[in-house]
Amino acid sequence: MTGALPIPPVAELRKRQSAKWRTFPDDVLPLPVAEMDFPLAEPVAKALREAVDRSDTGYAAPTRDLADAVSRYARREWDWKIDPDDVRTVTDVGIGIVEILRRVVSPGDRVAISPPVYEPFSWWIREVGAHVVEAPLAEGPQGWQLDLDALERAFADHVTAYVLCNPHNPVGLVHRREDLVALAGLADKYGVYVLSDEIHAPLVLPGAEFVPFLSVSDEARRWGFSFLSASKGWNLAGLKAATVITADPAPKRYVDRLSPHSLYRTGHLGVIATVAAFNLGDPWLAEVLSVLDHNRKLLEELLVKLLPDVRYRQPQAGFLAWIDFRALGWGDDPTDHILAAAKVALNAGHRYGPTGIGHARLNFGCSAETLTEAITRIAALS
Ligand SMILES: Cc1ncc(COP(=O)(O)O)c(C=O)c1O
Structure with a gap:
């Protein structure tokens, strides 16, 4: 079946x-x-077919359609209120994370991850000249979870940023609200930016509930960036469109420093497909x-x-x-x-x-x- x-x-x-x-x-x-x-x-296939029929294969346009679609989806699915003005279009989640890392860390800085975790996280950190610090997940009888003690040790040892996988690939962990609240508290205590990769969020399975990092506390909003796209949920990875979301002026000022060309580096068909996915998928x-x-x-x-x-x-x-x-x-x-x-x-x-x-x-x-x-x-x- x-x-x-x-x-x-x-x-x-x-x-x-x-x-x-x-x-x-x-x-x-x-x-x-x-x-x-x-x-x-x-609905995604139809939107793409119609675009091809119009020969509508130019550059992505500076519309609010994607920001509006993401905001409506987040509100509907997770009761997460995103201001569409806080949503920025980027090529994909990988490029979004690398470009934000370039702005919040300097070469030689230390950036933490929690293995076992999506392999490219460490490539992206090295791509910006930073060093990878590991604060592995803990595995207990109830399953996997963030190891808050390991994270605190890492953060206390001069870490500038942490790349969170929320939900966590490859173990399929949906982080608990209390862990995310505690993580945000540590980020605030030690001054660590949290880049929350939320690409798998639409795929949370029955029995679990996705908690957007930026929704958990003021500390999370002060230090956090969320990266969200339809590329895993609706299988659109090759079309190249994603978003970076903030909810506080402090992290937003880094997003504002992204190249004004970043929109034109995003797939126009990706934006069309993503809007259809979030609105009608x-x-x-x-x-x-x-x-x-x-x-x-x-x-x-x-x-x-x-x-x-x-x-x-x-x-x-x-x-x-x-x-x-x-x-x-x-x-x-x-x-x-x-x-x-x-x-x-x-x-x-x-x-x-x-x-x-x-x-x-x-x-x-x-x-x-x-x-x-x-x-x-x-x-x-x-
Ligand atoms: C956790 C995670 N982040 C990012 C990506 C890649 O996303 P993108 O193609 O938007 O860079 C994947 C792909 O599998 C993933 O699992």
């Missing part, structure tokens, strides 16, 4: 020319790159969330039955699963063996930080058939 979404068969998906489908040979099931296999949301997203909810449980059932020695905890958000293969003795990077012998491509866990050794990240934004085939192939190796 994969809900009402007609997910194309793999032979059809292989006609896509995106990274997920062109990085590996045709005999490999590609489950690393964070793209989903669902057909586009119809709720019904499609609801179907996707129900498929993802089903798939995260199916994955657990498959692993319990076919690979009982691996460890997996259902994520609270997104379409990414974090799997601990260490008990199988497949080495520090089990993905090498899995790719070579099972022809299933996964992301190597060690790339998300030292705590990811022996782990892998799997993308379950696919059909139940693909997920079952992948786990069956991997289980045949054990």
